[in-house]
Amino acid sequence: MNSFKRTMTAVGTAVVLTAVGALVAPAASAAPGTAANAPRAASAAAPETKAGSTVPTAGIRQRGPGELVVHLENGTNATPYRVDVRKAGTARVVAVVDTFARYEVNPDPNGPDEGHWYVGEAQPLVLEEMTDYELDVFARDSEGKELSRRNAGRSTYAFDAKIEAKSSQAEFSLDDLDTQVTGTVTALHPRTGQRLPLAGARVRARVGQGWTDAVSDAQGRFATSAAALGTERELAFSAALADGDTEVPVTAPAKIRAQKSSLTLSTTAPLTVRYGTGAPLRGKLTRRADDGTVKPAAGRTMAASGIGQARASTGADGGYTVSPRVLTTGSLSVAVDDAWLLGDGTRTATVAKITHTTKVVGEKVVATDRYGKLTISGTVQVDGYTTQQAPIEIQYKHYMGHWATRQSFVVPFGKTFTVQVSPPSNQTTTEWRVHTPGTVTIGPSTGTTVLRPTRALTRFDHVRVGPRPVAKGQQLFVAGTLSTKTPAGGYAAYPGQKVRFYFRPDNSTVWQEMGTAVTRETGAVGKKFTAQTSGYWRMRFVDTDSGHLATTGTQFRLEVTG
Structure with missing residues (x-):
């Protein structure tokens, strides 16, 4: 980009702005531009762009020292083949550019189109007048259909513009938002290199977020009024070419008089x-x-x-x-x-x-079956009338310490619910609660009662299977100890209980019951079997009373040889 110098001088309540810089045109992403100089009448507009096609915007950009070219970008499914250059506000075409080089962000032919632009670099612009020009773009879509875009861009044909601007005041209030801005703009003519008044250029004067454009006269002079919007958090003056993309606006601070x-x-x-x-x-x-x-x-x-x-x-x-x-x-x-x-x-x-806050009341465990499935009931009350349903979550205490939702459902507020929920398979769970997350306009709440199963946990310890390996026809044993959780929180031997023994052959999914045994005073239990084939053995306690949960011991594989 071209460098800019700028100076600012304030005298009394008048603010003087001065800037020097190279002037060219609307935005683009890189590379040079184009032109053949042949005055002619403006061409008739081609058919409108079809859906999915966008004719590129156009501008005049500096390619190198002393050279300006046409630059096009932001097109979709449209290939430009000509750009007509007109003096701003007229229909007379003063130059035509019809040769373009295409540039791509991602040049890989097999990769995605991440952006592209066109530059008329084989036809540098050489124009008679240093002023603003408008550009009309003609293109074809992928099917060869003619497309066009009149006034696809406006650019200032000049180098090293210098703007001097003066504001009639530097302090503003809600009753005094506007100021008179006057100034001059000069530039170096691209052909002669002379510094001359820049005529016909749009100069944009800003105060805060408010702005107006003025067009410079034959002597490069401009005058306009500009007003702040009165909503800014801070203010500054600026004056810049409205159609130059490399110009840095000149600014000076302005004050809000609150x-x-x-x-x-x-x-x-x-x-x-x-x-x-x-x-x-x-x-x-x-x-x-x-x-x-x-x-x-x-x-x-x-x-x-x-x-x-x-x-x-x-x-x-x-x-x-x-x-x-x-x-x-x-x-x-x-x-x-x-x-x-x-x-x-x-x-x-x-x-x-x-x-419309909520409260969980009456929550309780109604029943627990032998496999740990809980039947839970309760009510969610709401302080206020509503036709909304109460969202309810049954949560359990995760082994990592947080509460996790196991089941969700909705019921009317104020109505007692009864729901069955199974425990998670990956952990032993003894703490549950009822929670309502509420809605956007109804508050959340959590039951204050920690719910626990009505049956005590049981488990197998010290499970063993042997000998390993065992010869076919020889005896093998499966043994372990059955314990139950006590009110104090520990585990104690659980004697006098029937334990069932199961076997699953290799490559089978079916467990076969092989026999039963009763736990001794110490909770120990075991049984001998005749080895027939390799597979898995396990014990199960499922013949429970109403106060205990069933349990299944760890399975072990036993290889049978011979």
């Missing part, structure tokens, strides 16, 4: 608000105008903070309603958040009650 404001909050009584909705805070905002009168502060920003955050703008009469979304009781504050006004402190309101 006016005093007065804030009222009419919402004074403690508020009752539905969960997840806005708490409406209403009031009015006035300002002290430059002439000393008090006026409504229209279009100004108000901010609420505290237990909820929100922003809103004041109306024409200075009235406002800002409604922060709240989930809990507490305090809310309202204040002016506007660089054009001096704040008048904060005003505070209180949310005393939140409706």
